[in-house]
Amino acid sequence: xxxxxxxxxxxxxxxxxxxxxxxxxxxxxxxxxxxxxxxxxxxxxxxxxxxxxxxxxxxxxxxxxxxxxxxxxxxxxxxxxxxxxxxxxxxxxxxxxxxxxxxxxxxxxxxxxxxxxxxxxxxxxxxxxxxxxxxxxxxxxxxxxxxxxxxxxxxxxxxxxxxxxxxxxxxxxxxxxxxxxxxxxxxxxxxxxxxxxxxxxxxxxxxxxxxxxxxxxxxxxxxxxxxxxxxxxxxxxxxxxxxxxxxxxxxxxxxxxxxxxxxxxxxxxxxxxxxxxxxxxxxxxxxxxxxxxxxxxxxxxxxxxxxxxxxxxxxxxxxxxxxxxxxxxxxxxxxxxxxxxxxxxxxxxxxxxxxxxxxxxxxxxxxxxxxxxxxxxxxxxxxxxxxxxxxxxxxxxxxxxxxxxxxxxxxxxxxxxxxxxxxxxxxxxxxxxxxxxxxxxxxxxxxxxxxxxxxxxxxxxxxxxxxxxxxxxxxxxxxxxxxxxxxxxxxxxxxxxxx
Amino acid sequence: xxxxxxxxxxxxxxxxxxxxxxxxxxxxxxxxxxxxxxxxxxxxxxxxxxxxxxxxxxxxxxxxxxxxxxxxxxxxxxxxxxxxxxxxxxxxxxxxxxxxxxxxxxxxxxxxxxxxxxxxxxxxxxxxxxxxxxxxxxxxxxxxxxxxxxxxxxxxxxxxxxxxxxxxxxxxxxxxxxxxxxxxxxxxxxxxxxxxxxxxxxxxxxxxxxxxxxxxxxx
Numbered sequence: 001x002x003x004x005x006x007x008x009x010x011x012x013x014x015x016x017x018x019x020x021x022x023x024x025x026x027x028x029x030x031x032x033x034x035x036x037x038x039x040x041x042x043x044x045x046x047x048x049x050x051x052x053x054x055x056x057x058x059x060x061x062x063x064x065x066x067x068x069x070x071x072x073x074x075x076x077x078x079x080x081x082x083x084x085x086x087x088x089x090x091x092x093x094x095x096x097x098x099x100x101x102x103x104x105x106x107x108x109x110x111x112x113x114x115x116x117x118x119x120x121x122x123x124x125x126x127x128x129x130x131x132x133x134x135x136x137x138x139x140x141x142x143x144x145x146x147x148x149x150x151x152x153x154x155x156x157x158x159x160x161x162x163x164x165x166x167x168x169x170x171x172x173x174x175x176x177x178x179x180x181x182x183x184x185x186x187x188x189x190x191x192x193x194x195x196x197x198x199x200x201x202x203x204x205x206x207x208x209x210x211x212x213x214x215x216x217x218x219x220x221x222x223x224x225x226x227x228x229x230x231x232x233x234x235x236x237x238x239x240x241x242x243x244x245x246x247x248x249x250x251x252x253x254x255x256x257x258x259x260x261x262x263x264x265x266x267x268x269x270x271x272x273x274x275x276x277x278x279x280x281x282x283x284x285x286x287x288x289x290x291x292x293x294x295x296x297x298x299x300x301x302x303x304x305x306x307x308x309x310x311x312x313x314x315x316x317x318x319x320x321x322x323x324x325x326x327x328x329x330x331x332x333x334x335x336x337x338x339x340x341x342x343x344x345x346x347x348x349x350x351x352x353x354x355x356x357x358x359x360x361x362x363x364x365x366x367x368x369x370x371x372x373x374x375x376x377x378x379x380x381x382x383x384x385x386x387x388x389x390x391x392x393x394x395x396x397x398x399x400x401x402x403x404x405x406x407x408x409x410x411x412x413x414x415x416x417x418x419x420x421x422x423x424x425x426x427x428x429x430x431x432x433x434x435x436x437x438x439x440x441x442x443x444x445x446x447x448x449x450x451x452x453x454x455x456x457x458x459x460x461x462x463x464x465x466x467x468x469x470x471x472x473x474x475x476x477x478x479x480x481x482x483x484x485x486x487x488x489x490x491x492x493x494x495x496x497x498x499x
Numbered sequence: 500x501x502x503x504x505x506x507x508x509x510x511x512x513x514x515x516x517x518x519x520x521x522x523x524x525x526x527x528x529x530x531x532x533x534x535x536x537x538x539x540x541x542x543x544x545x546x547x548x549x550x551x552x553x554x555x556x557x558x559x560x561x562x563x564x565x566x567x568x569x570x571x572x573x574x575x576x577x578x579x580x581x582x583x584x585x586x587x588x589x590x591x592x593x594x595x596x597x598x599x600x601x602x603x604x605x606x607x608x609x610x611x612x613x614x615x616x617x618x619x620x621x622x623x624x625x626x627x628x629x630x631x632x633x634x635x636x637x638x639x640x641x642x643x644x645x646x647x648x649x650x651x652x653x654x655x656x657x658x659x660x661x662x663x664x665x666x667x668x669x670x671x672x673x674x675x676x677x678x679x680x681x682x683x684x685x686x687x688x689x690x691x692x693x694x695x696x697x698x699x700x701x702x703x704x705x706x707x708x709x710x711x712x713x714x715x716x717x718x
Contacts, residue, residue: 284579294600302604
């Protein structure tokens, strides 16, 4: 489970890579150090031997002297006596070896020397030479992998003028053979050097571990920081899932990838919240609108039934119930119609018709209402062709006209006009009513939005008329606009495509 | 008991007034906020039933303004049942809350409870010596026997009992027992008191001459 976490996976990879890098580095460092140390020891051995012969240090490199094991190896120093007299040579060599193994200024020497004659008999040995030094075999000088010497330094033995190097336990030895078959050897105990190498290895391991731990800690910190926005996002999303739509992701750095993601998500959440708020307000408004008539029916019936009533009282109660039920019917019809329009289920017909004819029919439909309120109806209806659903457009016109009648002043005027305008047709309805305050204008097409919070209720209006009007016009790809001057009246303009 | 109903839906207002009147309340109605506020400020009501969505001044505003001068218990009626609205109503100073559509019986019970609570009489049964007044059933009994009272008499007994131990002036009685359409003659009050004394004992109501009436506070 835990390894499914991104943070853990990042951490694991990071740790693994760091571990191998450190391992490779430590290994290399250790080997470079060991090579250097071995080279230093070898050079010292050579130098000592050379010095003891009063020879200059061997010239090293590709153009160096020939292979050390060759009998002619010692010819170059140029001591002609060597070749003449084996006994003298042996003696000189023994002395030289003694010098090579000797210490400076009274220190116990870490160098030793041994000389064998070709049969293996020890001719001379320094006092500090270990007892069990085996005589090198001649073959060893030819074998690049001499016994006990598998160090990278082994191939270098070919590059020195005296002979070969070998590592025997904690000893490093330089040996060679004289032209007379005698074997000489200078050795050096590497114990302090090996201890130093062990200390280096330990130190490398300790440093490596520290760096690894620091790296892991740093990696954890970085991973945590990188993951934190994701955790914020997930926590916020969880809260939103839990129902608190007002939650937002706290996106401090808006420039990072996650910051941009957070911004996008926040915008999405905001839209969701707005949509939910809209939906819940609509539901709450709808239930509110339905509750009042239900209350009327309940109280009327409960009161009427609580005791014996006269026929007249029953009649009054029933009439009140009927009024409430009528209102509920109107409301539910409007709600259903809006729901169908929202869902796009109401297919708008696309037929060509004369808008002025529809407008005139609607005017005749509402004329009795206007006359009742003493309103004057003015028509300016030149013939204009438009495309759409004539029944629906008639509904729009009737809605607007009935609003104009409803919100007009006594003996006011209503003017309805059609007009063709550059590929569109306009239907406008203006009244001389109280007008709509500026702050209400943007909301006038919202469902259940009312300028006067309850005036319309008394007159049995649903508060959905303009919302339905707008939904129908929208379904025709048209627009509906309103302009109003307080105290002067309002003017609704519907713009429909003419093709 | 006198109750004011502020409700803009005429059919609802009508049936509420009727139901309350039939429960022997003196009831006034107001169809909008302005009139409701005016009546609530001018008259002494035992309870106000207040709709929130009102033309003119809405229920919140009415309550806010009323609370500056009066402590009259207010029961809010609303079609909105969001908790936010309820909390707001109670915080603005409403004493109770009822969501539309409601049950008339529940409304009446809540009004009774409101009136009792505001008189510091949380129980529906009031006992004064051997007289027991059941404000829920609207009955009075003396030594276990039910005493038949007229609606006016009962209202008078209930009002005095709710204010037991306190002096109740004749003005208070007029204000709380008669609605604005009542043109009762003032000496009618004495007739009612005299009738109650005949039924519940002469000492039940004490007359404080020149001030008013009182029911003893101690059982």
